[in-house]
Each structure stands twice: as structure tokens, then as C-alpha cells.
Amino acid sequence: MDEQLLFNRIAELRAAKGVSQQQLADAIGVSRKTISTVETSRFTPSVVIALHLAQYFAVPVEQIFSFDNFRR
Amino acid sequence: MATWTIQQQEEGIKAAISSAFFLTAYTGFSLLDDISTRWFGLPIMSSIMQFGLMIAVLYLLRQMYKQPSLLSYGWRIREMFGDYPDEYLRSRFQRATTIACQLMIMSGFAVYVLTMLIEKHGDPKWLSYKIVVLFPMFIGNLSFYLTLRTTLDDATEQNEPSNEGSL
Numbered sequence: 001m002d003e004q005l006l007f008n009r010i011a012e013l014r015a016a017k018g019v020s021q022q023q024l025a026d027a028i029g030v031s032r033k034t035i036s037t038v039e040t041s042r043f044t045p046s047v048v049i050a051l052h053l054a055q056y057f058a059v060p061v062e063q064i065f066s067f068d069n070f071r072r
Numbered sequence: 073m074a075t076w077t078i079q080q081q082e083e084g085i086k087a088a089i090s091s092a093f094f095l096t097a098y099t100g101f102s103l104l105d106d107i108s109t110r111w112f113g114l115p116i117m118s119s120i121m122q123f124g125l126m127i128a129v130l131y132l133l134r135q136m137y138k139q140p141s142l143l144s145y146g147w148r149i150r151e152m153f154g155d156y157p158d159e160y161l162r163s164r165f166q167r168a169t170t171i172a173c174q175l176m177i178m179s180g181f182a183v184y185v186l187t188m189l190i191e192k193h194g195d196p197k198w199l200s201y202k203i204v205v206l207f208p209m210f211i212g213n214l215s216f217y218l219t220l221r222t223t224l225d226d227a228t229e230q231n232e233p234s235n236e237g238s239l
Contacts, residue, residue, distance in 0.1 A: 031078045033224065034160035043160050 008065050010039045013057045028052040080145070081156050085165065085223055087145035090135045092217035097128035099210040106202045161223065168219035176212035183207045 014024055021039070025032040030049060037043035045053075054061040076084070105121035108114045136143060156162035183204050190198050 025078070029078075031082065031158045031161060034158055037160055043163065046159055049159060 007069050081158050081161050084145045087142040089220050092213050094132045095213040096217050099206050101125045103206045106200050164223045168216050172212045172216035175215045176208045179211040180208040
């Protein structure tokens with residue numbers, strides 16, 4: 001099965017909240033590399049990280065991650 | 073078992089990269105040293121390779137001097153199993169370990185077969201007990217180093233392209 005690209009809006013949500021990758025990483029207890037690679041779709045996070053992000057940004061997970069490009 | 077902080081996990085990765093580089097260089101030069109003497113009869117080349125061994129040792133000493141904390145991480149066997157709470161670091165470490173392990177097994181078997189073939193059909197002078205051990209070590213460490221070396225490369229927030237979209 002081909003790996004499906006997971007689109008995300010982390011950078012946009014981060015910018016809206018005014019936090020850096022490092023601050024976000026510290027807030028949810030992961031490394032900045034994790035945030036950076038998830039943001040650029042180089043790494044697919046677990047449900048735990050996805051839920052932590054949703055909790056942090058106070059939005060449903062579907063508003064952060066999607067199989068469809070958010071730009072459409 | 074205490075939970076490691078992100079910084080401790082990154083130090084663990086750095087220690088793994090440094091030790092893999094040292095072992096790659098050391099086993100690589102040892103291998104070339106043995107081959108140049110035994111296969112090609114080139115004592116001058118052998119001396120050059122022995123100088124290369126010194127470079128590898130100097131690299132290790134430099135790392136120990138610059139970052140003495142790496143030593144304590146390098147010796148913790150726990151890292152060998154990729155026990156990283158951070159998902160990205162864990163996935164990279166596990167990937168590097170798996171590929172290195174598979175390549176070591178395959179190259180070990182290849183050298184074993186090659187040894188049998190040389191014994192039966194080739195020149196026994198080519199055989200060296202060192203090569204059988206050094207070759208899989210070299211391949212495994214080289215693979216481990218190459219897979220892991222970019223793990224902690226700094227990617228700035230501004231330079232990284234993102235795939236976010238508008239609302």
C-alpha cells in the first residue's frame with residue numbers, strides 16, 4: 001500500500017497563535033524536529049501527538065490534518 | 073527507569089552518530105590496511121591506512137574533548153534498542169538500527185560464502201581472519217552513520233516549506 005500524504009495546517013495555526021516550533025514542541029512534550037518534520041509532511045505523527053496538537057490549538061483533529069490539501 | 077528529556081534523547085542520537093562515524097572510519101581503514109598488505113602486497117599503502125586509523129582515533133578524542141557528555145550517552149545500552157519517547161527520534165533510530173542490522177547479517181553471510189569460495193578455488197593467502205569480522209562491522213556502522221547523520225540537522229522554521237493551507 002502506498003503511503004498517503006498527510007496535509008496539515010500546523011504552521012498556519014502556529015502563526016495565528018504566535019508560537020514558534022520550539023514553543024509548540026515544549027508545550028506538547030516532543031522535540032522541535034518532530035514538529036518540523038510533521039509540519040513539512042516528512043513524518044507522520046501518532047494519534048497521541050495529533051490529539052495533543054488538537055488540544056493545544058483547541059480545534060478538532062480534522063482541522064489540523066487531512067488527506068486532502070487544505071488549499072483546495 | 074527515568075524518562076529522558078528531549079535534550080537527553082538528542083544527546084543520545086549525537087553520541088550514536090559520533091561513535092558510528094568513529095567505528096566506520098576505524099574498521100574501514102583497518103579493512104583497507106589488511107587488503108592492501110595481504111591482497112596487493114603494498115606496504116606503503118598499508119602505512120597510509122595505519123595513518124588513517126590515527127585520524128579516526130584523533131576524531132574520537134576531539135569529540136570527547138569537545139563534548140565529554142556524549143561519552144555517557146554512548147555507553148548506555150538502552151539506546152541500542154531505540155527506547156526514545158520522542159516519536160521522530162525513535163523512528164529514525166529504529167530505522168537506522170534495522171537497516172544496519174540487516175546489512176550486517178547479509179554482509180556477514182556474503183563474507184562467509186566468499187571465504188569458502190576462496191578456500192576452495194582461490195588463493196588462501198587472500199584470507200584473513202580480520203576481513204571476516206571487519207567487513208560486516210564496517211558495512212553496519214557505515215549504514216548506521218549514513219542513516220542517522222541528518223537526523224538532527226537544523227531546519228529553520230522560515231526555510232522549511234510547509235504544506236498548510238488557508239482556512
